Amino acid sequence: MDKPLNNKAWFFVLPVFFLVAISAIIPLMTVVNYSVQDTFGNNQFFWAGTEWYSEVLSSSRFHDALLRNLMFSGIILAIEIPLGIAIALSMPRKGIWVPVCLILMALPLLIPWNVVGTIWQVFGRADIGLLGRVLSELGVEYNYATNSVDAWVTIIIMDVWHWTSLVVLLCYSGLVAIPEAYYQAARIDGASKWKVFRYIQLPKMQRVLLIAVLLRFMDSFMIYTEPFVLTGGGPGNSTTFLSIDLVKMAIGQFDLGPAAAMSIIYFLIILLLCWVFYTVMTNFGVDAPEKEVD
Amino acid sequence: MLQFESVSKKVGRSLHINNVSLELEKGSLNVLLGPTLSGKTSLMRLMAGLDSPTSGDIYVDGKRVTGQSVRKRNVAMVYQQFINYPAMTVYENIASPLRLQGESQSSIDSKVREAAELLKLTEFLDRTPLNLSGGQQQRTALARALVKRAELVLLDEPLANLDYKLREELRVELPRLFAETGAVFVYATTEPHEALLLGGKTATLHEGSITQFDSTIDVYNRPVNLQTAQTFSDPPLNIVSASVKDAQLEAVGTNLGQLPPNAAALTNGQYTLAFRPHHVSLTQTDRHHVAVVAKVGTSEITGSETYVHVTCAGAHWVVLTHGVHRVNNGDDITVYLDPSRFYLFDAADGALRHAPSFDAQAA
Numbered sequence: 001m002d003k004p005l006n007n008k009a010w011f012f013v014l015p016v017f018f019l020v021a022i023s024a025i026i027p028l029m030t031v032v033n034y035s036v037q038d039t040f041g042n043n044q045f046f047w048a049g050t051e052w053y054s055e056v057l058s059s060s061r062f063h064d065a066l067l068r069n070l071m072f073s074g075i076i077l078a079i080e081i082p083l084g085i086a087i088a089l090s091m092p093r094k095g096i097w098v099p100v101c102l103i104l105m106a107l108p109l110l111i112p113w114n115v116v117g118t119i120w121q122v123f124g125r126a127d128i129g130l131l132g133r134v135l136s137e138l139g140v141e142y143n144y145a146t147n148s149v150d151a152w153v154t155i156i157i158m159d160v161w162h163w164t165s166l167v168v169l170l171c172y173s174g175l176v177a178i179p180e181a182y183y184q185a186a187r188i189d190g191a192s193k194w195k196v197f198r199y200i201q202l203p204k205m206q207r208v209l210l211i212a213v214l215l216r217f218m219d220s221f222m223i224y225t226e227p228f229v230l231t232g233g234g235p236g237n238s239t240t241f242l243s244i245d246l247v248k249m250a251i252g253q254f255d256l257g258p259a260a261a262m263s264i265i266y267f268l269i270i271l272l273l274c275w276v277f278y279t280v281m282t283n284f285g286v287d288a289p290e291k292e293v294d
Numbered sequence: 295m296l297q298f299e300s301v302s303k304k305v306g307r308s309l310h311i312n313n314v315s316l317e318l319e320k321g322s323l324n325v326l327l328g329p330t331l332s333g334k335t336s337l338m339r340l341m342a343g344l345d346s347p348t349s350g351d352i353y354v355d356g357k358r359v360t361g362q363s364v365r366k367r368n369v370a371m372v373y374q375q376f377i378n379y380p381a382m383t384v385y386e387n388i389a390s391p392l393r394l395q396g397e398s399q400s401s402i403d404s405k406v407r408e409a410a411e412l413l414k415l416t417e418f419l420d421r422t423p424l425n426l427s428g429g430q431q432q433r434t435a436l437a438r439a440l441v442k443r444a445e446l447v448l449l450d451e452p453l454a455n456l457d458y459k460l461r462e463e464l465r466v467e468l469p470r471l472f473a474e475t476g477a478v479f480v481y482a483t484t485e486p487h488e489a490l491l492l493g494g495k496t497a498t499l500h501e502g503s504i505t506q507f508d509s510t511i512d513v514y515n516r517p518v519n520l521q522t523a524q525t526f527s528d529p530p531l532n533i534v535s536a537s538v539k540d541a542q543l544e545a546v547g548t549n550l551g552q553l554p555p556n557a558a559a560l561t562n563g564q565y566t567l568a569f570r571p572h573h574v575s576l577t578q579t580d581r582h583h584v585a586v587v588a589k590v591g592t593s594e595i596t597g598s599e600t601y602v603h604v605t606c607a608g609a610h611w612v613v614l615t616h617g618v619h620r621v622n623n624g625d626d627i628t629v630y631l632d633p634s635r636f637y638l639f640d641a642a643d644g645a646l647r648h649a650p651s652f653d654a655q656a657a
Binding site for chain 1: 339342344364365369370371373375377379380381382390391394395438
C-alpha cells in the first residue's frame with residue numbers, strides 16, 4: 001500500500017486556487033469583515049455582530065429597493081421570454097436570410113451597457129431627443145426625468161432592446177436542433193401549429209429556455225448601469241434598485257458596514273432565487289433529465 | 295388501393311423521382327428496396343402527401359388526390375429515427391392520433407391499451423419516451439401508427455437504428471400487426487435480405503426510377519436487368535463481361551462450357567455474366583462446376599460463413615462459403631463456378647437475357 005507521494009498535484013491546483021482566492025474569496029471575506037464591524041475611519045474597527053444585518057433587513061429603504069428589483073425582473077422575464085420565443089419561431093431555418101438574421105440579432109448584444117443607457121437617455125430626452133420631441137409633438141406627455149412611470153418604461157424598453165436577442169439566439173439554437181421528421185410526423189398526425197409548438201418545440205427548447213430565464217433573471221436583478229445613466233435612480237427614488245442603493249450607501253454616504261451587510265444579503269437573495277428557478281424548471285413537465293436520442 | 299401514374303418529382307434541378315407508375319393493392323405488403331439516395335424517402339413523402347409531384351397523378355381508391363394536403367389523407371408513418379412527442383407519456387403518445395380524430399375517451403382508452411398490449415408496452419404507458427430504450431421508443435411510434443387504422447402505412451427503414459436482436463423480433467411481428475388492418479403497407483429498406491424476409495411484393499429503386507415491381511421472390515430470381523439484380527444482392531453480385539459463340543460461354547479467358555439448354559437460343563455476342571456470391575465455391579461439389587484461378591484480396595470470417603474477396607482477370611468477386619476457411623491474402627486459389635446459376639445480361643442495355651431456371655432446383 002505504499003503510494004508514492006506525488007506533490008505535483010499542488011502544482012496544478014495552486015494557480016487555480018490563487019486565482020479564485022484573488023477574484024472571489026478574498027473580496028468576499030473583506031465584505032464579510034466590513035459587515036460585522038463598525039468603523040469611523042483611521043482604520044479603527046469596532047465589533048458590531050449582526051447589527052448591520054438586522055438594520056438593513058428592517059429598513060423600509062431596503063424593502064422598497066428589493067420590491068423594485070423583483071418587479072423589474074418579473075416584468076423583464078414576462079416580456080423578453082415570450083417575445084424571444086416568438087421571434088425565434090418566426091426566424092428562417094435555412095437559406096441566405098439565416099446569417100443576416102443572426103447578425104442582426106447579435107448586434108445589440110455587442111453594445112456595452114452604458115452606451116445603451118446613453119443612447120436611450122439622449123433619444124428619449126424631452127428637450128432634444130428624437131423620441132422625446134416626437135412624442136411631445138404628438139401630444140403624449142413623456143418625461144423620464146420627472147415622471148417615474150416614464151422612467152420605468154424607458155429602462156424596460158432599454159433592457160428589452162438590449163437583451164431579447166439573447167433569448168432569441170438561445171431559443172433559435174434549440175429550434176434548429178429539432179429533426180425535420182418531428183414536423184413531418186406532426187403534419188401526418190394532423191396536428192395544429194399550436195400543438196406542434198406545445199408538444200414538440202417547447203419541450204425540445206426546455207433546456208435552452210431554462211438557461212435563458214436564469215441568465216435574464218440574474219442579469220436583470222443586478223441592473224445598475226441603465227437607471228444610473230438615465231436618472232441616477234430618480235425621479236425621487238423610483239428607479240433606485242438594490243445595486244444603486246448599495247452604491248449610494250457605500251460610496252455616497254460611506255456607510256461601509258450596512259453596505260457590506262446589504263451586499264451579502266443581495267448576493268444570498270440572487271443565489272436563492274436562482275436555485276428556486278433551477279429546481280422548478282428542471283422538474284417542470286418531465287420526470288427525469290432529458291436525454292437526447294436521435 | 296394506391297395508384298401512381300407517371301409521377302415525377304423535381305427539387306430544384308435534380309430529379310428525385312423519375313416517371314414512377316405503381317399500383318399498390320389494399321392489404322398488401324410492399325417493399326421499396328434501394329440504396330441510400332435512390333428515392334425511397336422521396337417516394338414515401340409523395341405517397342403520404344407531404345410533397346406533391348411535379349408531374350403525374352396519384353389516386354387513392356380511384357379518387358385523384360394529387361396535391362391534396364397530408365392532413366386530409368389517412369396516413370401513418372414511422373421513421374428511422376424514433377419520433378415521439380417528447381413531453382407526453384407513452385399512453386398520450388399512442389392516444390394522440392385518436393385525440394386529433396376526436397374519438398371518445400372510452401374508445402381511445404381501449405384502443406391504446408390494445409395497441410400497447412400488442413407491442414408489449416403496457417408496463418411503460420406512464421413513462422415518457424426518452425426514458426425508454428430505443429426499441430421501446432420505436433414500438434411506441436409503431437403503436438401510434440397502428441391505432442390510427444390508416445389506409446396507408448409507411449415505414450421508412452424503421453428498424454435501421456435498432457440492434458440486431460430487436461430487428462429480428464420486430465421484423466417478424468410487423469407485417470402480422472398491420473396485416474389485419476387491411477392497409478396498404480409500404481416498407482422501405484436498403485437491405486435485400488430484409489425484403490426477402492418480409493416477402494410480399496418488392497419494388498427496386500435506382501436513381502429515382504422503379505426498375506422492377508413484382509412479388510419479392512420473382513424479383514430476386516428473375517431481375518429484369520443488371521441494375522435490379524445488383525440492388526437486390528448483398529454481398530454484391532459478381533459480374534464479369536463474357537461472350538457467347540456457338541452456344542459456348544467464354545469469360546475471363548476461360549471457356550465456361552456449353553450454355554444451359556434453356557439459354558441455347560442466345561445469339562452470339564457480348565454479355566454481362568453475373569452470379570451470386572453463394573453460387574461460387576472453394577471446393578468442387580459437382581462435376582459441371584467450372585474451375586477458375588483467382589487471386590485472394592482479403593477474407594472476412596463471420597463464423598458461420600467466410601467471405602473471400604478475389605480478383606479474377608480484373609473482375610472483383612466475392613466468394614461466400616459456409617464455415618471457416620483460412621486463405622492467405624495474395625495467394626492464387628481455384629474457385630468453382632456453377633454454370634446452372636449464371637445470369638446473362640445484355641452488355642449494352644443491361645436487360646436480362648438468361649436466368650437460371652428455378653422450378654427444378656431447391657434454391
